[in-house]
Amino acid sequence: MSKILVVDDEPDICELIAMNLRREGHECITCGNGVAVIGLAQQQGPDLIILDLMLPGQDGFTALKRLRADNRTMHIPVIILTARTQTTDRIGGFELGADDYITKPFSPRELSLRVNAVLRRTKRVESVSELRAGPFRLDRKNMKLYLDEVLVDLTTTEFKLLAMLMENRSSAYSRSELLREVWGYSGEVATRTLDTHVKRLREKLGASGRHVVTVRGTGYQFCDEVSQA
Numbered sequence: 627m628s629k630i631l632v633v634d635d636e637p638d639i640c641e642l643i644a645m646n647l648r649r650e651g652h653e654c655i656t657c658g659n660g661v662a663v664i665g666l667a668q669q670q671g672p673d674l675i676i677l678d679l680m681l682p683g684q685d686g687f688t689a690l691k692r693l694r695a696d697n698r699t700m701h702i703p704v705i706i707l708t709a710r711t712q713t714t715d716r717i718g719g720f721e722l723g724a725d726d727y728i729t730k731p732f733s734p735r736e737l738s739l740r741v742n743a744v745l746r747r748t749k750r751v752e753s754v755s756e757l758r759a760g761p762f763r764l765d766r767k768n769m770k771l772y773l774d775e776v777l778v779d780l781t782t783t784e785f786k787l788l789a790m791l792m793e794n795r796s797s798a799y800s801r802s803e804l805l806r807e808v809w810g811y812s813g814e815v816a817t818r819t820l821d822t823h824v825k826r827l828r829e830k831l832g833a834s835g836r837h838v839v840t841v842r843g844t845g846y847q848f849c850d851e852v853s854q855a
Contacts, residue, residue: 628673628745629653633663633689634707635681639730643676643707646734647741660684664692667699674745676737677724679708679715687722694723694782700769703744707732717819720809723782727810757792759850761834764789773834783808784827791838791848798839798847820846 630647634640635658644654655670657663660681667675675693679686686706693699703725708715711729719727725744728737757764763772769785771778780788786808791799804820805811824846828835839849 627651627653629655629670630741631655631657631663631666631670631672631675633657633660633675633681633686634678635659636678639678642734643737646738650738650742652741658682660686660689663689664696664699667693667702668696671698672702673748674741675702675704676707676741677704679706679710679719687718690719690722690724697768700782701767703748705737705740705744707737716810721781721783723786725810757789759792759795759848760837762792762837764792773831778830780827780830784823784830787823788827788838788848791846795848795850798841798844800845802845804845 630652632640632643632647632654633656634643637658640656640658644656647654655666655672657666658681661683663675663677666672677686677690681689686708690704690706693702693704704723705726705728706719706724707728707730709730716727725747726740728740755765755767757766761774763775764770764785765772766789769782771780771785771788787804790804790807801820802811809819824838824840828838831838837849839847841847
């Protein structure tokens with residue numbers, strides 16, 4: 627059983643979500659205010675947050691930004707559930723560290739499946755809390771990267787991208803796999819988001835950026851040993 631915080635200013639939607647998740651065996655807490663979610667997340671320590679964007683007090687984007695900036699809540703996975711369907715909103719949500727993005731109207735069954743998928747990924751991350759490769763030390767619990775024990779400032783999305791590449795270094799990830807797992811896109815999507823993030827990630831890694839290798843015709847791979855050239 628997982629504890630889930632549902633944040634939506636429409637009581638009927640909160641109750642619908644909570645009812646369906648309780649049937650799955652989860653414990654649910656509901657909240658209708660964008661400011662209150664911060665205190666509840668700090669006090670209750672939920673395993674996952676379902677967050678609307680259009681909220682009184684402060685919008686969901688601001689709430690998510692504050693959650694990701696707080697050491698007590700930065701590791702909690704967040705699913706955005708909103709009526710805002712613009713691509714810019716979706717990208718903005720993932721840039722701030724959302725784990726999934728679902729638009730209204732929604733299927734309660736699909737939401738339950740998405741919740742369980744995010745929880746499974748989270749449990750898998752917790753089971754291997756640290757990844758090491760050469761100068762890299764990835765602290766997955768606290769979402770921090772150290773290069774030769776020096777902290778590197780990564781965004782949540784950059785961290786998730788690097789973690790995914792590092793956890794399966796034996797093979798390359800396709801573009802569609804990375805877009806699905808890191809950004810939540812389904813199917814083939816024409817976007818430069820992935821390439822832009824890889825470029826920024828390499829710049830932040832400096833000389834160690836060469837470990838993030840482009841695999842022509844496929845996507846990207848993390849390699850432990852690469853040419854110095």
